[in-house]
Structures are given as structure tokens and as C-alpha cells.
Amino acid sequence: MSHEHETLDAEPANAVTEPAPTPRSEPEPDFITRARRIFSGDIRPDDYTPVPPEVQAAVDSCHTPEHAAKFWVARQNTLNDWTLSFLYGEIGPVFCRETEQGVIVIAVGLERIRAILDHFPHREQRTGFSHTHAFPWQSPGLMR
Numbered sequence: 242m243s244h245e246h247e248t249l250d251a252e253p254a255n256a257v258t259e260p261a262p263t264p265r266s267e268p269e270p271d272f273i274t275r276a277r278r279i280f281s282g283d284i285r286p287d288d289y290t291p292v293p294p295e296v297q298a299a300v301d302s303c304h305t306p307e308h309a310a311k312f313w314v315a316r317q318n319t320l321n322d323w324t325l326s327f328l329y330g331e332i333g334p335v336f337c338r339e340t341e342q343g344v345i346v347i348a349v350g351l352e353r354i355r356a357i358l359d360h361f362p363h364r365e366q367r368t369g370f371s372h373t374h375a376f377p378w379q380s381p382g383l384m385r
Contacts, residue, residue, distance in 0.1 A: 273360050276347045280367050289343035296323045299381045317341055323378070330377035338370045345370075 279288055300323060304316045321339040329335045329349055336348040336357055347370060348354045354372055361367050 270356070272348060272353060273356065276357055276361065276367075279345060279347065280361060280370075284345065288345050289340075290324055290328065290337075290346050292320055292324050292343065293327050295380075296320065296327050299323060303381055314341070317343075322375075325373070325375035327378040328375075330375045334372050334374045336370060336372045 275288075297320075300316060300319050303319070304312070318339070321344045324344055325335055325337070325346075329346075333350045334354055335346055336354045337344050337346045347367075348357045357367070
């Protein structure tokens with residue numbers, strides 16, 4: 242009579258094993274950590290890109306107080322667009338979300354945007370965010 246011994250922690254011969262996760266040799270970049278926090282819904286006031294004074298003055302000159310009160314969405318869209326143009330128009334693509342409170346910029350430039358998409362490959366992980374290319378800034382007097 243033969244005795245076969247079975248061990249509890251032995252895997253069947255045909256089992257598929259997952260590769261062990263490779264340890265990160267470097268810590269996660271700060272912009273990825275910030276993106277992870279923002280994508281999870283933890284948005285703080287300082288996450289919004291400040292509107293440069295030049296942009297604020299230009300928008301104020303184009304939108305009268307009466308117009309601003311009546312068409313506040315158009316005014317906010319102008320603030321958002323012109324802020325992106327002023328700050329990033331000469332740099333390259335921007336990964337951001339434009340909201341009624343302002344613009345949240347997650348990444349600037351192809352390399353960082355690619356890193357965001359690699360770390361967060363599913364659209365539902367980054368809902369409301371997209372990439373755009375801001376036009377170079379021109380003061381309102383030059384736009385006519």
C-alpha cells in the first residue's frame with residue numbers, strides 16, 4: 242500500500258501564479274501623489290490654479306459688472322481659458338479640469354501627461370479631467 246502525502250501549501254502543477262509585484266525603487270513623484278488625492282475627490286482650495294493679475298484685469302475689462310452678473314459662466318470660462326493661455330500657452334499640452342471655481346491643473350507637458358495616463362489608465366479614475374492645448378496668451382487688445 243502506498244502512502245501519498247499531501248501538503249496544504251502546495252500548489253497544483255497546473256496553477257497559474259501571478260508575478261510578484263516589483264518593489265518601486267523610487268518614491269512616487271509628487272505630481273502623481275497629488276493627482277491620486279484629487280482624483281479620489283480630496284480637492285483643496287490651493288489645488289486651483291491662481292488667476293494671474295494680468296488675466297483678471299483683462300477679463301474685468303471685457304466683462305462689465307452687469308455682464309459678469311448675468312453671464313457669470315461665460316466670465317468663468319474666459320478666466321479659465323485665459324489663465325491656461327497665460328501660464329501654459331507657450332509650454333505645451335495641459336491635463337486639467339475647468340470648473341466654476343477655477344482650473345485644476347494636474348500635469349503639463351507630454352511626459353507628465355503620459356505618466357498620469359499610465360498611473361490612471363481608466364477614464365473613470367480621472368472623471369472630468371482632460372488634456373487640452375492652451376493657445377499662447379495675447380492681451381485682449383491684440384485679439385481683435
